[in-house]
Amino acid sequence: MNKLSRVGVFSLMLAASLTIMVGSAITPALIQISEHYGVEDMATWLTTLPALGVVLFAPIAGRLIDRVGSYVALFSGLILYGAIGVSAIWLSGTIPIFADRILLGGATAIVMSSSTGLLAEFFVGEERLKMIALQGMSIEAGGIIFLSIGGVLGGLGWQWPFMIYLIAWVALLFLIIFVPFRKSSNLEEEQKSNTTNATSILSVLLAALLAMTMFFIAFITLPFYLAENFGLGSASTGYFLAMISLVAVISASVMPKMVKRFSDYQTLLTGFSLFTIGFIILSVGQSLFALAILAGIVIGFGFGFTIPLANHMVVEKSNVSNRGKNLAYFSSFTFLGQFLSSFVEGISSNLVVIYLIAVMFGFLIIIFYSLWLKRNKKRQTLQIQ
Incomplete structure (x- = not known):
């Protein structure tokens, strides 16, 4: 089994940290951005629609991971995440920008599920729990860092916070260089054919x-x-x-x-x-x-x-054959919770x-x-x- 170096672990943590900023990266400049697109009355949708996108596209993300493996899925998801995220700069009109935010959520579903799936292929047992805990820490730390960067970039102009999404392509380079390619393998999962x-x-x-x-x-x-x-x-x-x-x-x-x-x-x-x-x-x-x-x-x-x-x-509670699907469901449920919380105002x-x-x-x-x-x-x- 190929071992994952510390830089390889960092690469997967960087990819996972992108999920927290999908909606919040542009929050510091939300007023200017909503004014540019003419959606002042629906400004919060710019931050919540990616969560809806995760919910809608999670089943597709799960099928993709189970079919091509976590590595290829993460590779594809990072490309889409950067491209869809930054492309909002050149869009105009309510429908195109809202559609872009929903599609960004779809790319996030792929990145979130496949980064965890790939991490699970390199670690087992107690080490796996520690790595997923570290992933949770990285996601929250990413929220702090990316919000701060978004505030600085927002001061330069409404469009600059969208450039943060290109960090996905940096994560892609780290993935290619430092994470060994592997198909979804049959580590200890082949031995536990009885899934919960x-x-x-x-x-x-x-x-x-x-x-x-x-x-x-x-x-x-x-x-x-x-x-x-x-x-x-x-x-x-x-x-x-x-x-x-x-x-x-x-x-x-x-x-x-x-x-x-x-x-x-x-x-x-x-x-x-x-x-x-x-x-x-x-x-x-x-x-x-x-x-x-x-x-x-x-x-x-x-x-x-x-x-x-x-x-x-x-x-x-998953095995190789259904891990991608179950992790996609996890992404869908967590972001659905985030989306539902926006209705408390009513x-x-x-x-x-x-x-x-x-x-x-x-x-x-x-x-x-x-x-x-x-x-x-x-x-x-x-x-x-």
Whole structure:
């Protein structure tokens, strides 16, 4: 088996980090960009439509990976990602630019699923969990870095943030030079012909959707929460959100130790409990900025204990023949959660009401996965007997 060097690992991490910036790279210059395209009333669609594109094209991405292998799929996805992303500069009109953003989401689905699939082919067991945790850290770190770059480029002109998408072609060069070509191989997967049933995969995909929805409810409402209660401006809010991403990076590094000490579902349950606690703090701590910071830290840890872990669980519950399809489903469910979070604005104009509803759903999720964990323990006990 070809070993993957440290630079090869970095190459796959760089590719994975592109997924977080698909919608957010242009956010710092969103006002100028929306004015240029004449879509001021639908500006947020420029950031959310790529998520819809991931949802729509994920099944196609899965079939592509299962047919040509993760390496070739990632190669193709990186080419498309850079080309579609930067081409928006030369488009005009509402329909062309919105179509471009949806297609960019399709390229993202390929990159996200195939980069994880390729990583899974080089590592197994505990090492694989550590690598996928590192991938989660890279994605969040990429969000911090690319948002900062987007802000600088946005100051030069509306079109410059789109140039960030060309980093995909840099990742492509790293892939060609430092990652050994391999078809989807039959490492240990050939030995585990019994794949976990579809219900188990669905429970993990549902966890990914719910975790991403809860995380993004906090992420998209916090700017308004911080402005209303503490008078924070855009720069200070940006630092606050970057702090949450940094905490998510730290928690993703801790997550493998949590899984080793407890279990995967117990760690997921901990993540959802942290989300719920974070929303409770936000709903009662409107007069103390220290509580807002605490809520951000707790929610950041919730992300690190859920999304990277769910990604790893999907890999572990798959084999070579269906890994691409299952990872594509994971991409679809996580971005669907991100897309669904954008509808919270229609629930209420009172953020406390939104947070209390999130708390209620958090408790329902905790109950569901507690019962699921109890059922799994009972099943394992019966199998041992």
